[in-house]
Amino acid sequence: MNFLSLNVRGLGGDVKARWIQDIKVKYGINFIALQESKCVLGSSMGLRSIWGGNSFGAEWVDSSGLSGGIICLWDPGILDCVDVVKDKNYLIIKGRLKGSGKKINIANVYGPQDYQNKKSLWERLSLEMAGSEGLWCLLGDFNEVRYPEEKRNASFSHRCASLFNDFIFNGGLLEYSMKDRSFTWQSSNGNKLSKIDRVLVCSEFFGLWPDACLRALPKRFSDHCPLILVSKESNFGPKPFRIFDSWIGREGFDEAVRSAASSFVFDGPADLHLLYKFEAIRNSVKKWRNLMIKKEGEKEALVREELEEL
Structure with a gap:
């Protein structure tokens, strides 16, 4: 599967939807994870302009006023959804990969800011991971960094980072090396930078796709960079002229x-x-x-x- 994760800071209008759709088409995205939608959805009809067609699966967690909101979109020809877990800070799609039949759990995460809520979130996610079989992929805006070098011109909390790293270690999660950029979020004045968006996978997922490519694309309609994880070969540029x-x-x-x-x-x-x-x-x-x-x-x-x- 190929994944796109983006904190959209509100769904906005058609221009933003076409931007996301262009990324989906260019990189062959099968699963889209959006955070901070800032909207209440009555149905999936309003998401067609993002996906670009009628054939897609969709689940969401509505925002609370203008705060939060999580959306997942996927290709039903690739992923067969069998269960959904909804929480104010995450949305988990549980299903099977068509073709291989492997069970997979995809968690779209939107992390809180304060220590106690972070601690509660990592505990809830740990329980979900312990109680579900299959591959795990957690992606989204975790609103947390792991090391001091993942922040620039901003304070670093050793206590929060330690809590986050313990969650990753105890869950047996791994992280692909991110290409093109060192940070995923930038303040409006450009002074503060952080790597708070990421993709975490279980060891079995990493073993199946060790050469998967994680890239941070240029930000445009959000102060967060879109993240794409391509687990299969994709065309990122000119290839050598080759025939068989x-x-x-x-x-x-x-x-x-x-x-x-x-x-x-x-x-x-x-x-x-x-x-x-x-x-x-x-x-x-x-x-x-x-x-x-x-x-x-x-x-x-x-x-x-x-x-x-x-």
Whole structure:
């Protein structure tokens, strides 16, 4: 699964919804965790503009006035939800991953600020984790840091950090190294910085996806950075030009390469000409490959149907 976590500071209008939807599409997100929605939802109808379609699962915890509010959205083709646990500080979606059938628990966390409420939250989450089988992934705005270097120009509470680290250690949780940024929250004047948003996973989750990539994206409509955890391969930039020997000689491959090369037109420096020509050929090969996979999938499905009849 691919996850997106973001403290939205209110759902806002269509522009913010389209921003979240663009992130979802670009990174192939299957699960969206939003904190501080600051709204009361009567139904999931108002969330369609965020997900971008009608086929999605949704659960939420309404805000108390203009404070709090948690929302989870997911792809039902990936996750089969079987139970939901709601709390003012978290929303847990319990289900099974389709295909593998593995049980998974995804907790969308919105942490409080004071010590006693933090202590109570970590205790409640620990009980939930102890009483549920399967993988665990906790993500969201924990409103807490682990070490002094995770804050800049702001006071550090050793007591709160120790409490948080004990919760992580006792729960057997691990954390992926975050790329691109060191902090996830920034004050309005830009002076104060903190890493209070994060993703924590159990050791079994980490063992299944040790190469998963956690990134902090640029913030735009919130003072928090969106966090994305991509547990499967995703395209974060240009890839080397590569083909497989098995493609050579297959129907349509030679034509896809020759057609892209002969039709390419670019007026500019020779190095850019070569770069963009390779890109055009690569895109043409991708289209051919996708079509080939589709055709072979249809053939395989037909053969399987005939086999079932036999």
